Amino acid sequence: MTAVTDEVLTFDEAMEKYDPVLGFEVHVELNTRTKMFSSAPNAFGDVPNTNVTPVDLGLPGVLPVVNGVAVESAIKIGLALNCKIAEKCYFARKNYFYPDTPKNFQTSQFEDPIAYDGSIDIELADGTVFTVEIERAHMEEDAGKLTHMGGSTGRIQGAEFSLVDYNRAGVPLIEIVTKPIEGAGSRAPELAKAYVAAIREIVKNLGVSDARMERGNVRCDANVSLRPHGQEKFGTRTETKNVNSLRAVEHAVRYEIQRHAAVLDSGTPILQETRHWHEDTRSTTSGRPKSDADDYRYFPEPDLVPVVTNDAWIEKLRAELPEPPAERRKRLQADWGYSDAEFRDVVNAGVMSSIEDTVAAGVSAAVARKWWMGEISRRAKLADLEPAELGVTPELIVELNALIESGKINDKLSRDVLDGVLAGEGTPAEVVEQRGLAVVSDDGPLLEAIDGALAAQPDVADKIRGGKVQAVGAIVGGVMKATRGQADAGRVRELILQRLGVEG
Amino acid sequence: MKPTYGGVSRYGAIAMASSLDQIGPVSRTVLDSALLHEVIGGHDPHDSTSLTDPVGALVEAARLGQVEGMRIGVIRELQGEGYQAGVLTRFSESLELLRSAGAEIVEVSCPNFQYALGAYYLIMPSEASSNLAKYDGVRFGLRVVPDGAPTIERVMGATRAAGFGDEVKRRIILGTYALSAGYYDAYYGSAQKVRTLIQRDFAAAFEQADVLISPTAPTTAFKLGEKLDDPLAMYLNDVATIPANMAGIPGLSLPGGLADEDGLPVGIQLLAPARQDARLYRVGAVLESLLEDTWGGPLLAQAPAIPGSAGGK
Numbered sequence: 001m002t003a004v005t006d007e008v009l010t011f012d013e014a015m016e017k018y019d020p021v022l023g024f025e026v027h028v029e030l031n032t033r034t035k036m037f038s039s040a041p042n043a044f045g046d047v048p049n050t051n052v053t054p055v056d057l058g059l060p061g062v063l064p065v066v067n068g069v070a071v072e073s074a075i076k077i078g079l080a081l082n083c084k085i086a087e088k089c090y091f092a093r094k095n096y097f098y099p100d101t102p103k104n105f106q107t108s109q110f111e112d113p114i115a116y117d118g119s120i121d122i123e124l125a126d127g128t129v130f131t132v133e134i135e136r137a138h139m140e141e142d143a144g145k146l147t148h149m150g151g152s153t154g155r156i157q158g159a160e161f162s163l164v165d166y167n168r169a170g171v172p173l174i175e176i177v178t179k180p181i182e183g184a185g186s187r188a189p190e191l192a193k194a195y196v197a198a199i200r201e202i203v204k205n206l207g208v209s210d211a212r213m214e215r216g217n218v219r220c221d222a223n224v225s226l227r228p229h230g231q232e233k234f235g236t237r238t239e240t241k242n243v244n245s246l247r248a249v250e251h252a253v254r255y256e257i258q259r260h261a262a263v264l265d266s267g268t269p270i271l272q273e274t275r276h277w278h279e280d281t282r283s284t285t286s287g288r289p290k291s292d293a294d295d296y297r298y299f300p301e302p303d304l305v306p307v308v309t310n311d312a313w314i315e316k317l318r319a320e321l322p323e324p325p326a327e328r329r330k331r332l333q334a335d336w337g338y339s340d341a342e343f344r345d346v347v348n349a350g351v352m353s354s355i356e357d358t359v360a361a362g363v364s365a366a367v368a369r370k371w372w373m374g375e376i377s378r379r380a381k382l383a384d385l386e387p388a389e390l391g392v393t394p395e396l397i398v399e400l401n402a403l404i405e406s407g408k409i410n411d412k413l414s415r416d417v418l419d420g421v422l423a424g425e426g427t428p429a430e431v432v433e434q435r436g437l438a439v440v441s442d443d444g445p446l447l448e449a450i451d452g453a454l455a456a457q458p459d460v461a462d463k464i465r466g467g468k469v470q471a472v473g474a475i476v477g478g479v480m481k482a483t484r485g486q487a488d489a490g491r492v493r494e495l496i497l498q499r500l501g502v503e504g
Numbered sequence: 505m506k507p508t509y510g511g512v513s514r515y516g517a518i519a520m521a522s523s524l525d526q527i528g529p530v531s532r533t534v535l536d537s538a539l540l541h542e543v544i545g546g547h548d549p550h551d552s553t554s555l556t557d558p559v560g561a562l563v564e565a566a567r568l569g570q571v572e573g574m575r576i577g578v579i580r581e582l583q584g585e586g587y588q589a590g591v592l593t594r595f596s597e598s599l600e601l602l603r604s605a606g607a608e609i610v611e612v613s614c615p616n617f618q619y620a621l622g623a624y625y626l627i628m629p630s631e632a633s634s635n636l637a638k639y640d641g642v643r644f645g646l647r648v649v650p651d652g653a654p655t656i657e658r659v660m661g662a663t664r665a666a667g668f669g670d671e672v673k674r675r676i677i678l679g680t681y682a683l684s685a686g687y688y689d690a691y692y693g694s695a696q697k698v699r700t701l702i703q704r705d706f707a708a709a710f711e712q713a714d715v716l717i718s719p720t721a722p723t724t725a726f727k728l729g730e731k732l733d734d735p736l737a738m739y740l741n742d743v744a745t746i747p748a749n750m751a752g753i754p755g756l757s758l759p760g761g762l763a764d765e766d767g768l769p770v771g772i773q774l775l776a777p778a779r780q781d782a783r784l785y786r787v788g789a790v791l792e793s794l795l796e797d798t799w800g801g802p803l804l805a806q807a808p809a810i811p812g813s814a815g816g817k
Contacts, residue, residue, distance in 0.1 A: 058638040061516045063551050093634050095683070099656055104637035162656075164642075297683035299692055302522035302631055305552050 006283070007262040011186070011254060014226070014261035020188040021234050022181040022253065023223035024195060028174045028203050029142060030073045031210050031217075035170035036141040037064030037107060042172065044215055048165035056170045058102030063303050066091075070172040071114070071307055073208035074139045075317050077174050078115025080202050080324065081134045088308050089114045091139070091301040099162070100144040102169055110298040113138035114307060120202075121326065122194045127340065130191055133179040144169040174203075180234065188224075188257060193250035196220050200246075201325045213244050220249050224256040226264060235260070236270040240284050243277045252277045255284060332356060336365035349377055351387050354394075361394035363401050371397050375415055396421060399428045412485040413437045439488045443495060446479065446487055450496055453478030464500050472496055505529050505537040506745075508778045509752030510555040512541070513548030521631035522553075524624070524749040532804065534758060534788040538566040541781070557779060565782035566789040572606030574787065577713025581617045582744045588723045590763025594770040595719045598760050601794040602717075602787070612712050614705035616698065617747050623698035624746040625739055626682050626691050632672075633679030639667060674735065703751045710777045715787050718744050720757040720771025748775055756784040758792055759803040769803065 035042050038055035055062045078085050092110035118134035145168050150160025176199060184191045200218045204211035211217050225237035238260070243252045256275065263270055274287035323331075332352065333343040336359070346352050351372040358368040372387060380387040400417060403409045409417060409432060420431030432438055453475045454461045463471045472493055479492045505528040512527040519525055529540035545559035578599065583592060603609050641647035641663030648662040668676070682691035709716055721741050731738035748755040753775060760772035772791065776783040796802055 057643050059644060060518045060638070063515050063553075065550060065552050095634050095637065097637065097640065097657075097660060099640075099642045102638065102643060104640060105634055295685045297634070297680065297685070297688075299630060299634070299683055299688070303519075303553065 006259050007266070008255070008258035009261040009265065011258055014257050015186045017228060018226035018235075018257070018261050018264065019182075019229050019231075020184060020253075020257050021225045021227065021237075022178075022184060022188055022192060023237070024176075024178045024181075024192070025221040025223075025239075026176045026196060026199050027142075027219045027221075028077070028176065028199070028209050028211075029217045030070050030172040030174065030208055032067055032069045032073065032172050034067060036067050036070055036139070036172035038170055040170065043167070044210075046167055048163070048167060051167040052169070056102060056166055058104075064107060064301075066304060066307065067172060070139060072317060073172070073206070074114045074137065074174050075309065075314060076206050076208055076321060077176070077203060078118065078137050079314070079318050079321060080206055081115065081118035081120055081137060081176065083115035083118030083134055083137060085309055085314050086112055086114050086116065086307075087310075088112070088306050090306050091304045092298045093301050094140075095297040098143070099164055100146050100169070102144065102166060106140060106143065107301055107304070108140035108175075109138035114309075120198060122191060122198050123326065124187060124190055124194055125344065128187070130181075130184060130187075130194075132181055132191075132195055135177045135179045137174055137176045140173050140175060142168050142171040142173050174208075189250045189254040192222060192253040193246050196249045197246050198325075205322055205325050207322070213246070216244060219244055222249060222253055222256070224253055224260065225270070226257065226260045235264070236272050238270065238273055238275050238284075239290060240275040240277050241287060245279075248277060248279060251282050252284060255282060259284070335359075336369070338365070338369065342369065346373060349373060349387065351377065354388050354392075358394040358397050361398050363398055367401050368397065371400075375418065391422060392418070396428065403428055403432065407488065408432060408438055410439055410485070410488060412480075413439065416485075437486065439486055443491075445483070446492060446495055447499070449479045449482040449487075450475070450492065450499055452482060454496075454499070461500065464496075464502055467502070469497070469502060505531075505541060505781075505784070506748060506755045507541060507545060507781055508555065508754045509749075510551075510553050511559070511754070511779075511781060512545050513551040513554045515548055515550040519631075519635040521628040522635060523631060524628055526749070532802065534756070534785060534792045535563070535566045537756075538562040538785045538789075541785075555779070560779075560782050562782050562785050566785040568786050569790060569793070570606070571602060571787055571790045574607045574715065574783075575610055575713045576602055576607045576787065577610050577612035577709055577716045579617070579709070579716055579718045580611055580613045581615065582718035586722050586740070586743075587719060588763060588765070590765045591719050591721070591723060591770045593764065594761040595772060597798075598772050598791060598795065599717070601798075602791060605790055605794060607787075610713055612709040612716065614702070614709055614747070616701035616705045617743075619698045620702055620747045620750055621739060621743050623695035623702075624742070624750060625678070626695040627699070627750075629675040629679030630682045630692050630695075631679065633676045633683065636668070636672065636676055639664065641667075671732065671735070699750050702747050706747070706751050706753060706775075706777070714776075715783050716775040718773050718775075719760075720744060720773040724763045724766055724768035724770060744773060751778075753778050754781040754784055756788045758788055758795075760795065761799070761803065762806070 032042050034040060035056065038053045040053045040056050041051045043051055055064060075085055089109060089112040091107050093105040094108045095105040097104045113136035115137040116135065119131055120134065122130045122132055124130070144164050144166040147163045147165070148154055148156045148159035149163060151158035156162065181191070196218070200211045200213065203209040203218070209217050220243045222240045222243055223237045224240070225235040227233065227235045238256060240252045240256055243249050260270055271289065273289050275284035276287050277284050329347065329352070338346065346355060346369060354372050355365070355368045358372065359365050376387045376390060376392050380390055383390065400414050403417070404411065404414055416435065416437055417428050417431045420435055421428055425431050425434060456478060457474060460471050460474050475496050476489055476492050480487055480489060506526050507528050509526055514525055514527060517525060517527050527544065529537040529544070531537045531540060542559055542562050547556045548554045583595070599609055639645060640660045642660070646663055646667045647659065648666045650658050650662040681687065721744060723741065745755065756774045757771045760770045762768060763770050774784050774787055799806070
């Protein structure tokens with residue numbers, strides 16, 4: 001199947017003429033022990049159709065029972081999004097026939113979501129803050145997972161048959177719906193990514209979801225419409241379904257803006273429809289027409305009683321909320337005295353919590369940053385891991401730092417010590433001992449190396465004698481090389497200058 | 505016996521209309537029903553709509569054997585026009601027996617019952633259309649694979665076409681229509697409002713009476729399949745029993761004798777406020793005993809043998 005490539009304008013051309021309006025539906029899978037309405041385990045990656053009870057298969061005679069922990073998680077998400085919490089809310093049946101939906105209806109919420117009317121501030125990379133209004137957050141259940149077999153694309157078109165795994169059917173979901181987001185302008189793709197990142201961070205921080213996008217714990221449907229600058233009325237929107245990485249959210253919004261602009265420029269109306277995102281071509285293709293009058297024949301779920309909340313319960317949950325990620329960042333940056341740029345780099349590198357722990361273990365914020373942003377990040381990149389996954393503990397950094405500060409080892413040697421510790425050779429002190437890594441502090445061998453270096457670079461030696469003290473670095477480098485780094489560079493410099501009879 | 509809604513768990517019952525469905529005992533005597541009801545009744549954590557109250561002393565009520573001083577309300581709207589003469593005769597006799605046993609017979613009015621049948625036949629098919637959606641041949645049960653390229657839609661369609669009978673299909677179609685966007689408020693929404701009105705009628709009636717009484721149905725039984733082509737006439741047969749389901753209150757039906765004109769059984773219905781199922785056993789057992797005294801034994805003893813069957817006497 002060859003993908004139909006739509007005409008697009010460049011992003012700048014699109015922005016010159018049009019003003020984008022965004023809207024997001026983010027589905028968050030909760031990490032409750034059991035499913036939304038049954039006692040089946042809520043687990044990822046198990047053998048298909050093993051985490052199911054008669055309820056999850058929709059067998060005759062079964063009834064749902066609401067998972068109380070999921071309700072609490074929903075309330076926590078609502079509170080974290082500054083929403084109002086409904087005093088009384090109902091579940092509703094969303095009726096449609098599809099084989100991944102065992103009852104052929106999804107138990108969801110319709111007119112009365114558990115949380116509504118919230119907002120969150122989204123900070124972009126340069127510090128600009130957008131407030132995104134939250135329309136609602138409601139509880140529902142996930143569908144099973146279909147795998148289409150026999151076709152080349154993995155899509156239903158061209159498949160010979162499909163397999164259904166109901167392990168995911170009934171997993172608790174919270175759907176978070178924004179109000180239309182206006183005024184983002186050319187920042188729209190960036191805002192899209194930052195919004196989904198913020199939701200992911202919030203639910204992860206709350207501990208209510210594993211928040212792993214690659215596993216589908218957080219899934220985004222992105223709505224995009226364009227209107228000419230100055231026009232009040234929204235344009236027709238498209239909904240790009242299941243955009244499941246932060247980068248893809250940004251790209252999908254950008255692509256849809258460019259595509260809409262080209263369609264509108266050609267004088268054709270936008271078709272209200274869902275779109276599929278293709279990571280390989282970074283483009284969308286047409287899904288199914290979607291009108292506002294999609295008829296799911298919603299009605300209140302008669303097998304469940306209303307969820308009734310009260311102030312005492314809500315306040316108890318509010319008191320249990322962890323510090324919001326944005327506030328935590330502000331506090332940590334102030335405590336550590338990092339510049340905005342330094343702090344942003346730390347956040348982007350994913351080492352903020354590691355630094356927090358390392359500072360708590362007893363080193364300065366500057367030292368903690370040097371380690372996590374330097375050597376550890378470098379190693380993580382090489383190993384294709386997150387820095388926190390390398391096994392470097394805050395205590396290890398404290399010990400390494402103590403060895404450096406006492407002059408026992410230098411920065412360069414400390415990397416070898418780290419190698420040894422990570423290779424399981426013992427504590428930093430033991431590694432220094434066993435590998436013979438201590439700094440050479442006896443001047444005898446150093447002077448020998450210095451003479452060698454000076455003899456190897458006589459022109460440099462002459463320059464230094466002539467007063468170009470800054471040239472000393474080249475000789476220091478030669479000495480460090482000769483001593484395999486096991487020298488104190490400061491002491492080497494002193495000795496070179498002494499040897500040449502120059503005042504440092 | 506139809507217990508208070510939520511009095512017996514629906515877990516395991518194949519659902520038609522979840523907000524109306526109720527499990528209850530069917531037995532030869534009122535006491536047997538009470539005995540069974542005490543066993544199957546009570547809270548079930550698998551059914552969120554099941555009541556948390558204890559099931560109550562139902563057997564004790566059935567064994568009490570007296571109705572003296574109880575107020576029994578005759579529902580004005582559930583008699584008269586449309587009711588078969590033989591049904592009304594047997595009904596009057598039951599009232600007399602209860603009066604003779606010391607009960608006070610009063611008349612109550614439930615004016616909104618006139619809307620009950622229409623509302624019921626919107627709510628019931630609506631919920632049924634959704635509850636029966638799971639019978640699609642995908643996970644269990646009948647699966648019919650049509651000739652040609654069997655897409656999922658065609659398999660579901662063929663399975664449901666073959667597996668459901670005409671009356672079921674009629675209800676699915678009605679319910680699907682009633683829940684459709686643009687019609688929901690007029691149909692399902694209005695029907696739910698009628699439900700509230702019926703509950704109010706009952707609340708007012710139970711201020712005047714401890715239990716209510718009516719014929720169970722306006723006529724004796726029609727022949728199997730006889731009214732399939734006239735569903736409205738068939739549905740009319742439910743006019744006396746559905747108000748209880750609409751309000752979630754308990755009801756009990758017991759044999760009141762045979763109609764003179766066709767010799768078929770007539771049912772007497774007793775109704776009580778929600779969670780007052782014991783009152784039905786108390787009054788039902790007394791009426792059963794008085795009736796059997798007049799018949800000289802259970803009514804079942806008078807049933808003719810069904811041709812070709814070993815049953816009957």
